[in-house]
Amino acid sequence: MTREVPGDLWKRLTSTVGLVCAHHDGVTNVMSAEWSYFVNKQPLYAAVVLGPRAATGRIVEAAGEFSVTLCAEDQAGLADFAGSFSVTDIDKTSSELIRLGAPEATATPWVTGGVVAVECRLRQVVPLPVHTMYLGEVLAAHVPDRPPRPLVKHGAMHTLGGPARRTAVVAAAELRHGGMLRVAATGPALDGPQEWRVDLLDADGTPTPLGAHPSARYEDLLVDIPLPAGLKTHRLSDHRVVVEREGAEPGFTGISGTGR
CATH class of the missing domain: 2.30.110.10 (Electron Transport, Fmn-binding Protein; Chain A)
Structure with a gap:
């Protein structure tokens, strides 16, 4: 370089x-x-x-x-x-x-x-x-x-060649004030319901479901999700988030704002 x-x-x-x-x-x-x-x-x-x-x-x-x-x-x-x-x-x-x-x-x-x-x-x-x-x-x-x-x-x-083929979800997550987890994601355009499934993964990969969420503007995901009761925010530094949508490969992200 x-x-x-x-x-x-x-x-x-x-x-x-x-x-x-x-x-x-x-x-x-x-x-x-x-x-x-x-x-x-x-x-x-x-x-x-x-x-x-x-x-x-x-x-x-x-x-x-x-x-x-x-x-x-x-x-x-x-x-x-x-x-x-x-x-x-x-x-x-x-x-x-x-x-x-x-x-x-x-x-x-x-x-x-x-x-x-x-x-x-x-x-x-x-x-x-x-x-x-x-x-x-x-x-x-x-x-x-x-x-x-x-x-x-x-x-x-x-x-010009053919369209670039997109197969996977791309996601990001950020800890916000009040213990809310903001999740953003994009993915390949799909027919049918634009529903996104979000899970919180602990250090061992064990998932905690954070619900299914509809698409926001432009068929992307932008949502604030309350953290599960009893989960301490300081423990999120070793967690990840996975976002899934039918017909696409899942997207994984760390969580910013946790001192990672």
């Missing part, structure tokens, strides 16, 4: 390539921006981070708006092309792979064929030591009836 920061550490990030479109004074440009994100929910904001040599940034600032399309997996070649040339090199919109959609809330067109495209009003420019972040409020969104799978950038460009 080392404390040094590798120069290519940023490539460890996984993201979806954005195709940023900027339009002003008769010039329309499309460029690739690996760092394209949604950064606020209400109102919805999109952020794109551009390098110091990107002419697109100057166009965005002059226009006060931009659009960004999050690439679909079949747009890898287009993402590479749009990131390889500047608007000062060539008019990239002449490529037959770049099909522009008509704007509805701004004057800036958007690249079709992606997972989603949004039209944004520029709200803030954030200078960074090298790059610049452009924050835009989303004024219109263009979502295909059947959104394609996203292009995934993780060093190289990848297609």
